[in-house]
Amino acid sequence: MFIRRFTISSLSAALLASGVSASALTATQKVEKEIIVQQADGTKVTELVSAAEVTPGQKIVYTVAYTNDSNEAATDIVLAMPVPSDVRFLEGTADRDGAIVRYSVDGGTTFVERDSLVLPAVGGGTRAASSDDITHIQWRIAGPVPVGAKDEILFKARLK
Numbered sequence: 001m002f003i004r005r006f007t008i009s010s011l012s013a014a015l016l017a018s019g020v021s022a023s024a025l026t027a028t029q030k031v032e033k034e035i036i037v038q039q040a041d042g043t044k045v046t047e048l049v050s051a052a053e054v055t056p057g058q059k060i061v062y063t064v065a066y067t068n069d070s071n072e073a074a075t076d077i078v079l080a081m082p083v084p085s086d087v088r089f090l091e092g093t094a095d096r097d098g099a100i101v102r103y104s105v106d107g108g109t110t111f112v113e114r115d116s117l118v119l120p121a122v123g124g125g126t127r128a129a130s131s132d133d134i135t136h137i138q139w140r141i142a143g144p145v146p147v148g149a150k151d152e153i154l155f156k157a158r159l160k
Helices: none
Strands: 012-017 025-038 044-050 059-068 077-082 086-090 097-106 119-120 126-128 134-139 150-159
Touching: 025 077, 059 077, 077 150, 134 150
Parallel strands: none
Antiparallel strands: 012 077, 025 044, 025 059, 059 150, 077 134, 086 150, 097 134, 119 126
């Protein structure tokens, strides 16, 4: 069985812009995998556990939890996370109420809505980007995010 080892440092998140100073927000990141646990009564429950060891095909959850440590409400928060090249982004898992989610196929240089994500096609023109083409995901949270408020952004992927 092939197992890959992950560390939290394999994923970095960036606070790109904010209506308050960057030092006013704190963020922590974690990488977990989803497992199915069968309960004593026969029901199955999905749980998140450390992703220190992951086998191909397993579902991984990348999460950044953030807190507004400022003395005022935060507005116009922009957070982005890279999608590691050895995973396939799972469509729809980055969606979040209260945020505009945009995607990049060029290493995080530009971001657009998922439906507008295109790449040059062989032979000319363009083609729709696949989930394998996504390099970064960006969340724009208009706010206000109240003082002391905690929230998180996440996406899921499957190890190739």
